[in-house]
Amino acid sequence: MKILISTDIEGVAGVTHAEQTGSGNPEYERARAWMTAEANAAIQGAFEGGATQVYVNDSHGSFRNLLLDRLDARAQTITGKPRYLGMMAGVDLGCDAVYMVGYHSRAQTRGVLAHTINSFAFRNVAVNGVAFGEAQLYGALAGEFNVPVALLSGDDVFLEETAPVFPGAVGVETKRAQGNGVCLSLAPERACGLIREAAKAAVANVADLRPFKVAGPVECELTTQTPALADLFCQWPMMERAEASVLRFRAESMQSVVRMLNSLSAMSFMLR
Incomplete structure (x- = not known):
């Protein structure tokens, strides 16, 4: 075990x-x-x-x-x-x-x-419409x-x-x-x-116990703390901007979602 x-x-x-x-x-x-x-x-x-x-x-x-x-x-x-x-x-x-x-x-x-993940950068993270x-x-x-x-x-x-x-x-x-x-x-x-x-x-x-699973493909909606952070994150071509501080991207798996969020978190240090 x-x-x-x-x-x-x-x-x-x-x-x-x-x-x-x-x-x-x-x-x-x-x-x-x-x-x-x-x-x-x-x-x-x-x-x-x-x-x-x-x-x-x-x-x-x-x-x-x-x-x-x-x-x-x-x-x-x-x-x-x-x-x-x-x-x-x-x-x-x-x-x-x-x-x-x-x-x-x-x-x-x-x-x-x-x-x-990052209180400076992320106000909310939703996966398939559910806050995570x-x-x-x-x-x-x-x-x-x-x-x-x-x-x-x-x-x-x-x-x-x-x-x-x-x-x-x-x-x-x-x-x-x-x-x-x-x-x-x-x-x-x-x-x-x-x-x-x-x-x-x-x-x-x-x-x-049963594992908690989210079937892919996955849509992640990210609300940033400021529009400036959304400007920065939209450097990724895969990002869709829904509102001034709301972005969306699609991923094949939760591992891909996590990797993207952690990459964005690291990017956010440019604006600190």
């Missing part, structure tokens, strides 16, 4: 402010330690549940956040960017299930630090490899958003959103305990 753990930071217990999500300050150093602890809890629980191999994908920002010298030595870690599969890199290594740890709700929701967050985008990418999502951890808004998409997945509520930058949080130690228990239990559920 091979488990891929994809770890983000905005859904980690105690994380409430953008300062905690970017390098170069003490708040981030503390938050990345909490992120590492939650990843460890998921690793330990997966092995206790019967996993034989665990991969950990560092899935936030630069993809270089986890404190590797503090991780359970039984796990292997995927760090650095760019990667074709982004937050789901490793799913192609014969994995049986994915754990999404420290995730957050999609852009324009009331969740803590809610966004989709990172969990849905990457869960559908995993589905193309026939891998289901077995565990979800983050705030209550994230869990409410994803429960219908990933039925049967075990959910861990690390905090309750009371605003974009306000939450009622569990203590990190308590959150880690719940994640460990859930990660152990989730292994036993894998056989009953």
Whole structure:
């Protein structure tokens, strides 16, 4: 049984402010330690549940956040960017299930630090007319490899958003959103305990889960934060401009959608 753990930071217990999500300050150093602890809890629980191999994908920002010298030595870690599969890199290594740890709700929701891929660039991402967050985008990418999502951890808004998409997945509520930058949080130690228990239990559920799939071809509608960003993204010939800040493109698969969105995200740094 091979488990891929994809770890983000905005859904980690105690994380409430953008300062905690970017390098170069003490708040981030503390938050990345909490992120590492939650990843460890998921690793330990997966092995206790019967996993034989665990991969950990560092899935936030630069993809270089986890404190590797503090991780359970039984796990292997995927760090650095760019990667074709982004937050789901490793799913192609014969994995049986994915754990999404420290995730957050999609852009324009009331969740803590809610966004989709790039809060500077993207206001909304819709796939075949349905708003998708990172969990849905990457869960559908995993589905193309026939891998289901077995565990979800983050705030209550994230869990409410994803429960219908990933039925049967075990959910861990690390905090309750009371605003974009306000939450009622569990203590990190308590959150880690719940994640460990859930990660152990989730292994036993894998056989009953179905991958989340979006059949291609796929239409993606992207709403940018400004018309200037839309101007930039329309350098891609495949883009159709529907409105000043609304673009559409078609792709053969969810992997292609994710790769395009990540390419646009990288382009957006030209306008920062």
